[in-house]
Amino acid sequence: MSNSNSTEIIRAGLKKRYAREKRFRLFGIASLMISFAFLLVLLFTIVSKGWPxxxxxxxxxxxxxxxxxxxxxxxxxxxxxxxxxxxxxxxxxxxxxxxxxxxxxxxxxxxxxxxxxxxxxxxxxxxxxxxxxxxxxxxxxxxxxxxxxxxxxxxxxxxxxxxxxxxxxxxxxxxxxxxxxxxxxxxxTVLFSNGDSREPEQAGMKGAIMGSLFTMLVTLMLSFPIAVAAAAYLEEFAPQNNKWVDIIEININNLAAVPSIVFGLLGLAVYINYFGVPRSTPLIGGLVLTLMTLPTIIIASRAAIKSVPPSIKEAAIGLGASRVQTLFQHTLPLAMPGILTGTIIGMAQALGETAPLLMIGMIAFVAEVPTGVLDPSTVMPVQIYLWSDSPERAFTERTSAAIMVLLGFLVAMNLIAIMLRKKFERRW
Structure with missing residues (x-):
């Protein structure tokens, strides 16, 4: 009788456990379906309003x-x-x-x-x-x-x-x-060939697109080499158990969680008021977004460098390579897929930022298409904000169309990250 009772108790317990697991799976599937449904509603709303x-x-x-x-x-x-x-x-x-x-x-x-x-x-x-x-x-x-x-x-x-x-x-x-x-x-064609205008039928995105491209170019040229160099130093050359290194690491991790508008205030106080960098230009925009993007790329680059097996580094050093040669000829090439992925993620985040750019004057109405990093310009998120605040009904559809173009850029950047990762990925 005791064995029979024990068996029944075990079966009842297993039945409850399987039921809990089944409910958990159902909750997970329901959560995914709800999230996917909200995403579809959002995309349908944007496309239906922006397509005209x-x-x-x-x-x-x-x-x-x-x-x-x-x-x-x-x-x-x-x-x-x-x-x-x-x-x-x-x-x-x-x-x-x-x-x-x-x-x-x-x-x-x-x-x-x-x-x-x-x-x-x-x-x-x-x-x-x-x-x-x-x-x-x-x-x-x-x-x-x-x-x-x-x-x-x-x-x-x-x-x-x-x-x-x-x-x-x-x-x-x-x-x-x-x-x-x-x-x-x-x-x-006006949507892609004209700059901004007070008249809805004449308003285009070319100025904002070129401004975003110049701003992202400045951001990439500054953030990528600085972030990779910082990550390589912290992982390969920085002394262990050093309080100054620990302070730097803590600050890098904390900067990744700082609100973006704080970087805009920093750019306004330092770059514009102290160094005199021109307002409303891709140069100042790129400098501010570089500050915001650096922690993300540094953290991703450190994780990529740390994932390289120590045996590869030890083998290179054992064959007579210096630490610098090991870094540039073995560690960084193997870590490059992760570094590029982190860089693209950071750049995509910077492309969608608005708050820090508002602080440095890139919210100004700019009708001319910029031709360089020192020309007054705006960026796509700010252009969307300006159009959404316009009273004319025709700007409503242009706002949604601009969002579609911005999402297209973000999707393209993520596809580039996937292709680069596949291209440089190596198995060991």
Whole structure:
């Protein structure tokens, strides 16, 4: 009887243990599914809102480059051609298409069918080819943001007139343009070829993308060699049980957990106020992000160097190699996959930072595309922040599109890390 009771007790205990393990697995699977569901909802929201930004509405206009209206001719000098009022010929074309429009407000709304960039497009063509003056040309101009939003189905024309941005007579103009095949949606090249703008239809990400690339270049050029050198010294050459080395190691680990805005304050106080580094440039941005990235790369590099088997180092030294030769010819090549992985992770973290860059002035409105590390610029996360704070509805989709581009950069960086790890990985 006692043996039978013991067996039943053991079976009951095993049954409870198996049930707990099964529940634990179910909880783990449920957690993964919930996390994956939230990720899908987030990505779907971003993509659904941002996808329309990759298309832009264009308006077709027949422009008569009348020399009497522009008050210039093909023999005029470059300054006269540059300063001519090309907006007049755009208005003349619209007035010819809709001759019955009267009243200041309606005329202003008529002009707002076409973006202000239309005049600049004509100006650039005339400067490149003055012989266009006196001829009639057909152009596809950017449509104003309200027209673009309507063409993408974001404005309901069935709402009462006082509850929507477009009036009934504007819908009549749009219908006429559609009937005459003068309105169409195209791939939005402006999003990648223009800098920032106050006008949504003219706003692009090229300035922010170039600013991010220059900033990341400065960060990589500074953080990678400094971090690898520091990690190599601490692992291979620093004296053991030394209080100064212990203090350095503790501070490196602590710096990895410091809020990023603190590095922005440090850059503002030291780099800008003390050393006089120009504000709002990729150079100052790269210097600040280098401070923030160094602890991450150092910690990852130390772990990679420590993972190299001691036998490889001992064999190299036994064959007569110096400690420096052992480090550069054996230890670092074998540790390179881990070092590169840590570097890419640190760079990806720096690419998505906003707070430290706000402190050093990279939140400024910059319309020009930077051409170097000393030009005023902004970065993609700051551009997203600026667009998200804009009241125009068309900036909402551009904000989501910019997030998609930023996520694309982050995914690309992680893929590069995986490929580099596979390329340099060695088995021992």
């Amino acid at each position: 930004a990759f298309q832009q509405t264009y308006v077709k206009l027949d422009i008569e480059l009348d020399e009497s209206v522009l008050k210039v001719n093909s023999n005029s000098d470059e300054d006269a051609l540059y300063s001519a009022n090309y907006q007049k010929v755009v208005r003349a074309s619209l007035n010819k298409m809709f001759p019955g429009v009267s009243g200041r407000k309606k005329k202003r709304d008529l002009r707002n069918i076409v973006s202000n960039s239309a005049a600049y497009t004509i100006r650039d063509d005339v400067l490149a080819e003055p012989k266009l003056l006196g001829t009639k040309q057909t152009y596809w101009f950017l449509a104003k943001d309200d027209i673009d939003v309507f063409m993408k189905g974001k404005i309901d024309r069935n709402l009462p007139e006082d509850e929507r941005r477009l009036k009934d007579y504007q819908f009549e103009w749009i219908d006429k343009l559609i009937e005459e095949d003068r309105l169409e949606k195209r791939f939005n």
